[in-house]
Amino acid sequence: MDIHRQVKYEEELDQAFLETIKAMSGAEDLDRCIQCGTCSSSCPMSVYMDYPPRKIISMVKNGFKEEALRSFTIWLCSSCYTCQVRCPAKIEITEVMYALKRLAIEEKVYPQKLAIPVLDKEMSQLIKTYGRNSELWLILRLYLKSRNPLGLLKMAPLGLKLMKTGRMSLKREAIKNKKQLQTLLNSLKEAV
Amino acid sequence: MNNYVYYPGCSLKGNSKQYEESILPVFKEIGLPLEELEDWNCCGATAYFSVDETMAAAICGRNLSLAEKQGKDIIAPCAGCYLTLKKANKVLQGDNPKARKINQALEKAGCAYHGGVQVKHPLEVLVRDIGLDAIKEKVRFKLKGLKVACYYGCQLVRPFTDFDDPDYPTTLDNLMAAIGAQPVPYSAKTRCCGGSLTGTIEEVGKRLNFILLKEAKRKGADAIVTICPLCQFNLEILQDKMAKAYGEDVTLPVLYFSQLMGLAFGLAKEDLGFNRSIIDLKPFWQKIGNGGSR
Numbered sequence: 227m228d229i230h231r232q233v234k235y236e237e238e239l240d241q242a243f244l245e246t247i248k249a250m251s252g253a254e255d256l257d258r259c260i261q262c263g264t265c266s267s268s269c270p271m272s273v274y275m276d277y278p279p280r281k282i283i284s285m286v287k288n289g290f291k292e293e294a295l296r297s298f299t300i301w302l303c304s305s306c307y308t309c310q311v312r313c314p315a316k317i318e319i320t321e322v323m324y325a326l327k328r329l330a331i332e333e334k335v336y337p338q339k340l341a342i343p344v345l346d347k348e349m350s351q352l353i354k355t356y357g358r359n360s361e362l363w364l365i366l367r368l369y370l371k372s373r374n375p376l377g378l379l380k381m382a383p384l385g386l387k388l389m390k391t392g393r394m395s396l397k398r399e400a401i402k403n404k405k406q407l408q409t410l411l412n413s414l415k416e417a418v
Numbered sequence: 419m420n421n422y423v424y425y426p427g428c429s430l431k432g433n434s435k436q437y438e439e440s441i442l443p444v445f446k447e448i449g450l451p452l453e454e455l456e457d458w459n460c461c462g463a464t465a466y467f468s469v470d471e472t473m474a475a476a477i478c479g480r481n482l483s484l485a486e487k488q489g490k491d492i493i494a495p496c497a498g499c500y501l502t503l504k505k506a507n508k509v510l511q512g513d514n515p516k517a518r519k520i521n522q523a524l525e526k527a528g529c530a531y532h533g534g535v536q537v538k539h540p541l542e543v544l545v546r547d548i549g550l551d552a553i554k555e556k557v558r559f560k561l562k563g564l565k566v567a568c569y570y571g572c573q574l575v576r577p578f579t580d581f582d583d584p585d586y587p588t589t590l591d592n593l594m595a596a597i598g599a600q601p602v603p604y605s606a607k608t609r610c611c612g613g614s615l616t617g618t619i620e621e622v623g624k625r626l627n628f629i630l631l632k633e634a635k636r637k638g639a640d641a642i643v644t645i646c647p648l649c650q651f652n653l654e655i656l657q658d659k660m661a662k663a664y665g666e667d668v669t670l671p672v673l674y675f676s677q678l679m680g681l682a683f684g685l686a687k688e689d690l691g692f693n694r695s696i697i698d699l700k701p702f703w704q705k706i707g708n709g710g711s712r
Contacts, residue, residue: 307576
């Protein structure tokens with residue numbers, strides 16, 4: 227049996243984590259969390275999460291960067307904002323989740339097999355290139371990138387229903403002024 | 419001439435064509451014919467904000483700039499587009515280095531934005547600007563006896579709470595009552611449908627939407643009425659699988675508020691996208707006496 231220490235000592239924590247997430251999320255009041263658990267009890271996804279939102283906030287406050295960034299929780303947040311409007315300390319919890327997602331992608335520590343971050347990245351890529359999302363193309367890219375052909379097969383009956391009711395287009399949508407969009411995104415990159 | 423321009427987003431051109439097919443004639447009927455924003459780009463939804471915040475706000479800024487050039491405010495029927503554009507609008511209107519950086523990039527690309535556009539959901543325009551009395555006057559066919567569960571979902575009422583209550587909103591209920599339908603007390607009205615999770619982790623989407631349908635059924639609703647394409651899609655698409663998975667039939671039509679408004683205004687049901695329903699609408703038509711057909 228392997229014995230593992232279940233707690234971390236202070237020097238193993240990231241002391242700058244709280245400030246990083248505060249700056250990224252704009253949630254200035256993060257320090258004011260009283261760990262009341264209103265967020266966790268309001269969250270429709272918490273039953274599926276590895277850590278409920280209350281624990282994620284505590285991790286952010288106390289420098290558990292690794293744990294927070296690698297958690298499934300941040301990807302299961304569906305942006306319903308229930309926790310955020312109910313938080314008695316007025317912490318923008320959903321924005322904290324967004325900041326954690328962005329940092330996890332930036333540091334490449336997001337769960338690679340989970341389809342959610344793949345979807346987010348693929349959709350952004352489609353929009354960056356064409357200016358528009360095309361539902362069918364997005365789904366194809368999602369299953370290709372998350373290497374899940376079986377999942378695609380399971381989607382087939384649904385696709386058929388949508389086809390039959392004229393709700394799925396095979397066309398790849400694009401804006402006319404793609405050049406403007408490229409200029410916009412490029413000048414943002416240069417502005418860093 | 420009106421002060422609004424219509425921002426369809428990807429859903430109203432894709433899996434929720436019936437929303438576009440009903441919202442446009444309804445707005446025409448109330449004297450606010452909507453024109454589509456020329457060369458709009460996708461809002462990026464929750465996905466882009468999960469990857470890159472400045473880019474996400476910038477692409478929304480292009481849409482806001484296009485509307486501003488026409489001197490018009492945006493009507494966004496998709497709750498996802500509505501929130502994303504509104505959120506980006508707030509970022510761009512800010513006076514801080516982040517806002518300045520994005521606004522400079524917008525200017526360089528020839529789509530400078532000066533913060534002068536408001537983003538509204540059609541429900542807000544109908545109830546606040548037009549008013550229920552004016553809507554009542556247009557009603558030619560009351561949807562008598564039709565019990566509806568009004569489902570608001572998340573992003574129309576949260577995090578911005580200036581429009582309605584974030585937990586128990588009533589705008590849509592009042593609108594449905596104004597056209598003669600009977601809203602049921604639907605306690606799940608702002609509980610999340612799972613958003614894009616239905617497409618990525620089916621089990622989660624299936625369970626969340628089962629809860630929503632079951633509650634509507636328990637309250638005796640004949641249909642769920644939605645204001646958002648992703649909610650509509652999620653509520654409708656997994657119904658057949660739910661009976662198998664959870665041993666309970668929760669089949670219910672899931673319709674857009676604009677489809678019911680169109681019926682009440684006496685528009686032909688053939689022109690309101692009802693043929694795009696995946697759920698069998700026979701019980702629904704029986705209930706309202708086949709109203710609106712030619």
